[in-house]
Amino acid sequence: MHETSTDDTTDFGYERVRKEEKAGRVREVFDSVASRYDLMNDLMSGGMHRLWKRFTIELSGVRPGQTVLDIAGGTGDLAAKFSQRVGPDGHVILADINAAMLSVGRDRLIDKGALNNISVSQADAQFLPYADNSIDCITIAFGLRNVTDKALALRSMYRILKPGGRLLVLEFSKPTSPLLSQAYDAYSFSALPFMGKLITNDADSYRYLAESIRKHPDQETLLEMVEDAGFVDCRYHNMTGGIVAIHRGVKG
Amino acid sequence: MQHDPAIIAGVTLALETAINETISLSLGTREALAQKCGACIAIYCSSPEVSVYFFVNDSGTVSLQNYSEAEITVSLSGSWRDFQTVAAANDAAGALVNSNISVTGDTAALIEIQQIVSDMDIDWEAPLVASLGHVAGHQLANALRGFWRWRTDSHRRISRQVSEFIIEEGRLSPSKHEIDAFLSDVDDIVLKVDRLESRIKRLQRQLKPASEPS
Numbered sequence: 001m002h003e004t005s006t007d008d009t010t011d012f013g014y015e016r017v018r019k020e021e022k023a024g025r026v027r028e029v030f031d032s033v034a035s036r037y038d039l040m041n042d043l044m045s046g047g048m049h050r051l052w053k054r055f056t057i058e059l060s061g062v063r064p065g066q067t068v069l070d071i072a073g074g075t076g077d078l079a080a081k082f083s084q085r086v087g088p089d090g091h092v093i094l095a096d097i098n099a100a101m102l103s104v105g106r107d108r109l110i111d112k113g114a115l116n117n118i119s120v121s122q123a124d125a126q127f128l129p130y131a132d133n134s135i136d137c138i139t140i141a142f143g144l145r146n147v148t149d150k151a152l153a154l155r156s157m158y159r160i161l162k163p164g165g166r167l168l169v170l171e172f173s174k175p176t177s178p179l180l181s182q183a184y185d186a187y188s189f190s191a192l193p194f195m196g197k198l199i200t201n202d203a204d205s206y207r208y209l210a211e212s213i214r215k216h217p218d219q220e221t222l223l224e225m226v227e228d229a230g231f232v233d234c235r236y237h238n239m240t241g242g243i244v245a246i247h248r249g250v251k252g
Numbered sequence: 253m254q255h256d257p258a259i260i261a262g263v264t265l266a267l268e269t270a271i272n273e274t275i276s277l278s279l280g281t282r283e284a285l286a287q288k289c290g291a292c293i294a295i296y297c298s299s300p301e302v303s304v305y306f307f308v309n310d311s312g313t314v315s316l317q318n319y320s321e322a323e324i325t326v327s328l329s330g331s332w333r334d335f336q337t338v339a340a341a342n343d344a345a346g347a348l349v350n351s352n353i354s355v356t357g358d359t360a361a362l363i364e365i366q367q368i369v370s371d372m373d374i375d376w377e378a379p380l381v382a383s384l385g386h387v388a389g390h391q392l393a394n395a396l397r398g399f400w401r402w403r404t405d406s407h408r409r410i411s412r413q414v415s416e417f418i419i420e421e422g423r424l425s426p427s428k429h430e431i432d433a434f435l436s437d438v439d440d441i442v443l444k445v446d447r448l449e450s451r452i453k454r455l456q457r458q459l460k461p462a463s464e465p466s
């Protein structure tokens with residue numbers, strides 16, 4: 001590789017772009033897929049994403065009355081589930097940097113009649129606009145890999161969590177077996193953009209997704225990053241052969 | 253051995269759906285269970301190592317989880333084989349006492365819930381009569397009653413149906429409607445590509461005489 005990466009560039013899939021540019025490029029990707037995002041999720045993961053999320057919710061240990069932030073929450077899958085968990089005395093914030101995703105999410109939550117204890121807010125994971133020590137649990141599902149400065153985002157999450165509060169990062173990771181890894185590469189680099197093309201008429205966005213998955217830190221690296229942000233009791237669970245992993249950290 | 257949490261979650265979801273379906277078809281069961289709302293029965297199975305938590309909701313349905321930090325009313329621990337033996341026995345309560353399964357917590361609650369479950373009277377008739385009318389509905393209900401008895405007798409029932417439940421009941425895969433929409437989009441694109449191809453050919457034909465005089 002002969003890329004001359006300086007400090008002010010960052011990954012955009014396999015390309016390198018200027019740091020200021022990445023957020024805009026990521027936004028374009030999600031703008032273009034927002035309306036059909038849920039269908040794509042089901043088709044691409046064969047429905048598995050629902051099980052990954054189900055286990056994430058269980059690991060959260062969230063109880064009635066608590067406050068939960070789902071950042072990079074997109075169309076609100078997790079927020080809807082948390083809304084039932086925390087009940088009328090609790091509060092769920094569905095936050096995302098992208099207005100198009102949030103508006104699809106808001107419509108879906110209204111359809112489900114789930115809005116009473118949920119608020120929807122546009123926010124960047126790196127600069128969370130919430131008070132210190134105010135949140136019981138933060139989840140970020142398939143979102144961290146899109147964030148320009150992941151360490152900054154993790155520190156920002158740490159800041160707003162209450163002591164004893166929990167962070168859960170659900171993200172694509174590194175398959176544990178080489179065979180699975182190859183099959184998965186073939187799938188994500190050819191089948192995925194192809195399906196993206198058919199459904200949302202946007203193969204490039206899904207190529208970006210495949211590339212960003214490859215560029216995302218593996219299990220151990222992400223675990224270190226979570227620890228570096230100050231979290232304690234950090235651990236991860238592999239799911240579906242390590243295609244995805246849930247990392248958990250607690251604010252001490 | 254550690255199992256893949258996603259697979260366990262899938263099986264658990266299928267089980268949850270099956271149980272709630274059954275509860276909703278059984279007269280009075282939801283009301284009876286709702287009385288026990290808040291109760292949590294934990295099953296800790298060794299070899300294979302799996303935990304399942306059964307929560308009774310206030311609506312009389314149950315939610316299943318594989319991980320929980322909530323307070324547990326009563327827990328049962330044993331091997332898969334122990335649980336299988338108890339589940340297959342005619343007198344489950346008697347079999348439990350004589351098994352290797354250890355029970356901790358509020359055993360009275362366990363017995364009450366077990367009572368509700370064994371009293372379950374599956375009513376296929378009401379929903380069927382409502383949708384099909386008297387004669388057909390009644391006949392179908394009779395057939396289903398026989399089928400249900402046969403199904404309850406079969407231990408293999410759950411595993412055989414897990415995959416169907418995952419797909420159909422758990423709504424884990426896209427609905428027919430979503431797939432139809434997807435396929436019609438594919439048809440659309442195919443048509444557009446066909447049209448584009450013929451347009452390109454036409455253009456090529458038009459361009460040829462102009463670009464090949466040399």
Ligand SMILES: C[S@@+](CC[C@H](N)C(=O)[O-])C[C@H]1O[C@@H](n2cnc3c(N)ncnc32)[C@H](O)[C@@H]1O
Pocket residue numbers: 026027030041071072073074075076077095096097098101123124125126140141142143146147148
């Ligand atoms: C793949 S989607 C995941 C959505 C949802 N959490 C799910 O699991 O279905 C990634 C989301 O991350 C959001 N995102 C990207 N960068 C972000 C940032 N810096 N802060 C907050 N959200 C961001 C995108 O707008 C997009 O909605």
